[in-house]
Amino acid sequence: MNQIKEDRRQWQDGMAKSITFIVTKDCQLACKYCYLVGKNEKERMTFEVAKQAIDYILEREEEFNEESVTWDFIGGEPFLEIELIDKICDYLKQRMFELNHHWFNSYRFNFSTNGINYDSKPVQDYIKKNITHLSIGITIDGTELKHDLNRVYKHSGKGSYKDVVKNIPLWLEQFPGAGTKVTISSADIPYIKESVLHLYSLGIKQVNINVVFEDVWKEGDDKLFEEQLMILADEIIEKEYYREYTCSFFSERLGKPLDKKLMNQNWCGAGKMLSIDAQGNFYPCTRFAQYSLRDKQALIIGNVKEGINKNLLRPFLCLDRCTQSKQECIDCEVAEGCAWCQGENYDAAKTNTIYERSTAICKMHKARVRANNYYWNKLFRKLELEGEREKFEKNKKEFNEKIC
Amino acid sequence: MLKYLVILLDEKSVSFCHYENPVKENKLISKEDLKAGILFAMKENLNIQFVYPSEELPKEYSEIINTIDHSDIKPISKQRADVLICNSVTEFSNNEINKEQVYVIRTKKEDFFTNLSLLKKNIFKVQRVNMVLTDIDTFSEKDFEKYKEALKELSLETEKQIGKGGFSQINILTDRIMLKQMNNCNAGAEVITLAPNGKFYVCPAFYLEDEKQSIGSLSEGVNIKNAQLYQLDHAPLCRICDSYHCKRCVWLNKKTTFELNTPSHEQCVVSHLERNAAKDLLLKTQIFDNEIKEIDYLDPFEVREQW
Ligand code: SF4
Ligand code: SF4
Numbered sequence: 001m002n003q004i005k006e007d008r009r010q011w012q013d014g015m016a017k018s019i020t021f022i023v024t025k026d027c028q029l030a031c032k033y034c035y036l037v038g039k040n041e042k043e044r045m046t047f048e049v050a051k052q053a054i055d056y057i058l059e060r061e062e063e064f065n066e067e068s069v070t071w072d073f074i075g076g077e078p079f080l081e082i083e084l085i086d087k088i089c090d091y092l093k094q095r096m097f098e099l100n101h102h103w104f105n106s107y108r109f110n111f112s113t114n115g116i117n118y119d120s121k122p123v124q125d126y127i128k129k130n131i132t133h134l135s136i137g138i139t140i141d142g143t144e145l146k147h148d149l150n151r152v153y154k155h156s157g158k159g160s161y162k163d164v165v166k167n168i169p170l171w172l173e174q175f176p177g178a179g180t181k182v183t184i185s186s187a188d189i190p191y192i193k194e195s196v197l198h199l200y201s202l203g204i205k206q207v208n209i210n211v212v213f214e215d216v217w218k219e220g221d222d223k224l225f226e227e228q229l230m231i232l233a234d235e236i237i238e239k240e241y242y243r244e245y246t247c248s249f250f251s252e253r254l255g256k257p258l259d260k261k262l263m264n265q266n267w268c269g270a271g272k273m274l275s276i277d278a279q280g281n282f283y284p285c286t287r288f289a290q291y292s293l294r295d296k297q298a299l300i301i302g303n304v305k306e307g308i309n310k311n312l313l314r315p316f317l318c319l320d321r322c323t324q325s326k327q328e329c330i331d332c333e334v335a336e337g338c339a340w341c342q343g344e345n346y347d348a349a350k351t352n353t354i355y356e357r358s359t360a361i362c363k364m365h366k367a368r369v370r371a372n373n374y375y376w377n378k379l380f381r382k383l384e385l386e387g388e389r390e391k392f393e394k395n396k397k398e399f400n401e402k403i404c
Numbered sequence: 405m406l407k408y409l410v411i412l413l414d415e416k417s418v419s420f421c422h423y424e425n426p427v428k429e430n431k432l433i434s435k436e437d438l439k440a441g442i443l444f445a446m447k448e449n450l451n452i453q454f455v456y457p458s459e460e461l462p463k464e465y466s467e468i469i470n471t472i473d474h475s476d477i478k479p480i481s482k483q484r485a486d487v488l489i490c491n492s493v494t495e496f497s498n499n500e501i502n503k504e505q506v507y508v509i510r511t512k513k514e515d516f517f518t519n520l521s522l523l524k525k526n527i528f529k530v531q532r533v534n535m536v537l538t539d540i541d542t543f544s545e546k547d548f549e550k551y552k553e554a555l556k557e558l559s560l561e562t563e564k565q566i567g568k569g570g571f572s573q574i575n576i577l578t579d580r581i582m583l584k585q586m587n588n589c590n591a592g593a594e595v596i597t598l599a600p601n602g603k604f605y606v607c608p609a610f611y612l613e614d615e616k617q618s619i620g621s622l623s624e625g626v627n628i629k630n631a632q633l634y635q636l637d638h639a640p641l642c643r644i645c646d647s648y649h650c651k652r653c654v655w656l657n658k659k660t661t662f663e664l665n666t667p668s669h670e671q672c673v674v675s676h677l678e679r680n681a682a683k684d685l686l687l688k689t690q691i692f693d694n695e696i697k698e699i700d701y702l703d704p705f706e707v708r709e710q711w
Contacts, residue, residue, distance in 0.1 A: 265711035299662065311670075315663035318640040318708055323665075350629040353663060355638070 017066035027076040052304035068106035118167040142195020179206030213344040215360035222367040229371030254337035255369035270342040271316020280304035287343020416457035423609035433600040493519035532573040555681035579649035580682035588652035592634030609655040650675040
């Protein structure tokens, strides 16, 4: 147990600071599951606001003392603002260098994009200029049918699959080993297996897939989900995808009880991250900005002019698993890997608090655990019979689950 | 478990704590609600504390009030009550001070620092004073320094008084000496408030801030949403803290950190300065059989549990 505690601590200490610029709230698409309730075409960040935020952060090196930093750009669709982003990144590099900031040697720019204008000249120029410090994730939901079910153009309602998929080879060439993020809602369950396999067939080796945290699940969804994951498991094992490909639904670190004291850490990084919007407001994570909340007021923790109100960060930095969980979750036999999002917790809470964990995914997690157990039992048996288990254990990739 | 019911007899009932009461017009609780409140307390086994305005109450009200064992909280102008409230050190000092009384002195840092000598002169004349600093959230590093010095002065006086065989309780200095476990305000956990509108609130501060924050009514009973967040075991910093005398004010917490269960930096530092002053006083006088440890932080946030 102590060993586990030690490992987690090291991983957390080594965590990079994640700083997110919400550069635009506009997007070409109007995805049906998009959590951004308040998307619009008006709110774009100005360079001036970005600059003030950067100055505030870089001039406080002792406060922002994480070893490394990820500068995240999100939207809407961030590449709609590629010129602004290019300018921001130039300024960032210049200032980190001039200030002799320790992040100059350890920074990364990160994007989640819908991939539609990935091949455009401005985007490509930007990529070439920054390629050594860049990671980009393109979102594809799976097969054309599945993708176009949700990811449709704002005005025409037409599916966007073809416009994205044409850019995949270029993307994979520029970022070999890049992964994609898939979000599963109730209507998507029947397509899980074919979607994951389809993404593999496009050459995407790492599929980060998870179910949404919102309370969208219908009666029987957990059974269906379990069945889908089991046929996906069969396929991955039969076709031996497990040698090179990963799917985040299957993880060895899943479905064990959690010790109340030693395994009490918060899941979500809100509060250790920082988001900045077009008005120059700071948030503990983008999910607390008004455009991503359904029922609650934005939780603003400061702004570029007055700085961060540290008292407002205290609740986030004091969060632990048990204090925000119901007894049922504390005692749960399969708690490990059951995730939550602080923003969704806040949005769904009975009162204005981040200390009430939403458990809308409970039955989905339990279904996942059952399918996951099936997967590993089946896979290990096969490997043992083939005398390959040891080799598999040695080469297996450690895999950090990304849930948001 | 609930133990106390505070009943605000009037919209203008005096503030006895961190919040201000800006109400200018009297509006009494209805006699029906007053009776129903008393009945509720009897059935739930709650001790009642009535809070009064400075105006006289009609006779029928006094009759209803006297149907039950209770304590009275009144403005200092009333001269007699279980607890008398003054709104500054000067107000306390300018009134006739009664030895047997318990006083609450609501004060702001400026008033407190400026009138410290006046306070020292009068505070030892009574058996107990509760100091309430209503602007803790505005304390700066400099104020912390001044506060530490002020506590030292009060402590010296207390020492002298003990030398002479006397002892006055001053919450910010002597409570911690006597406590062996947490003793906080406990609004929402042990105490709730009945407002003149017939609804329940966590404390008068929540009522005066926004009437919509009620936690139930006389007709429907009490229903506190996320009630666990008022409990000590759900307060990540306070549960590891030994500033046992701290009010742990959930209303100030909400105001400063947006969470009921998380205190501000200023709250914790102020309480720890008090705790440390108590520790020194205890060490010097050994007046109670208690132990307060030496610690090297003023804000438990610095030593919070991390995984
Ligand atoms: S000093 Fe801070 S942590 Fe301790 S009881 Fe008071 S508010 Fe809570
Ligand atoms: S919550 Fe308690 S300490 Fe805070 S203002 Fe109300 S009565 Fe006073």
